[in-house]
Amino acid sequence: MDKYKIIGLMSGTSLDGLDLAYCHFTKVRDRWQYKLVAQKSIAYSLAQSQKLKNSVQLAADDLLHLDILFGQWLGQQIALFVEEQHLEPDYVASHGHTVFHQPERRLTYQMGNGQELANVSGLPVICDFRSKDVLLGGQGAPLVPVGDQELFSEYTFCLNLGGIANMSFALHGQRIAYDVCPANMLLNEGAGQLNLPYDKGGRIARDGKMDHATLAKLNALPYYQKEFPKSLGYEWFVAEMLPIIEKSQLDPADLLRTGVEHIAHRIAHDVLQCHPSDARMLVTGGGAYNDFLIQQLKVLLHQTVEVIVPQQHLIEYKEAIVFALMGALRLNGEMNCLKTVTGAQKDSSSGRIFYPA
DSSP: OOEEEEEEEEEOTTOSEEEEEEEEEEEETTEEEEEEEEEEEEEOOHHHHHHHHHGGGSOHHHHHHHHHHHHHHHHHHHHHHHHHHTOOOSEEEEOOEEEEEEGGGTEEEEESOHHHHHHHHTSOEEEOOSHHHHHTTSOOOOOTHHHHHHHOTTSSEEEEESSEEEEEEEETTEEEEEEEEEOHHHHHHHHHTTTOSSOGGGHHHHHSOOOHHHHHHHHTOGGGGSOSSOOOOHHHIIIIIHHHHHHHTOOHHHHHHHHHHHHHHHHHHHHHHHOOSSEEEEEESGGGGOHHHHHHHHHHTTTSEEEEOOOHHHHHHHHHHHHHHHHHHHHTTOOOBOHHHHOOSSOBOOOEEEOOO
């Protein structure tokens, strides 16, 4: 088939909620085209986000139980979405919610039980997109670059500012991508100290003071010296970055300002190394709404790279759209994990398929 109607699901490391994107995909002259037909975001309750955040610490049986409960909840949200919007999807493509991501141990785990999700939604489900790549020696991340290549190739760089900032671009005719640094994961740490879910527009950060000593320690983390492909997870943030933040004892506003400077510095450093001029960069993900972060990024890029913040639907739903595409590629027998991105032994067509019982 060259036509698919798929609901893409994305639950990111920023723990803000679930994104659903119902897309039509058509392949025309070896190029995939998409239409975003309907979309919905569902914010996690505080209890839900805490459960997901703390799932890394659960005993094995409790984690497996939460996996089923989360899959059940996902299925319920899909069924409601389909009913509300009168949709006719063929499949669901679910990223799940990442609990563990330790590719050096050949381990990655996304929660949201595929069989339970299929049973409750009544639709076939494609999920577990990362495991195969990790077992082939890859990072299993980032996965969105296949969508950048297929759907957004007119941009030099595609930057996603989610819980983690990741970036993809073409280099010597091949798609390259990697996790640059923590983004909303870091900033939400500061906002959380003020009992806020996030720093809207970066307003608090704008009024804070940059702490040069803390910024220097963040920039000196060994991860930034590693060659790509490379990827980050919440465990890395807790082990490597959180101790620096806690020892700094910064006021939340100063932590947010320093965090913004760190994120902008790391991204600008890598962009200018790879493509110093006449480039266009598409910025999506929740961090694209952080006006202060975007402003600081533009300053550090010296106006040699055009920073493009697109319309709201693409900012918010690009990752869900791409996971829907990954489902279409899997169903069509095409590669959806690229070895040039993940460092795996070979490209693969990844994702397990579950049918309603």
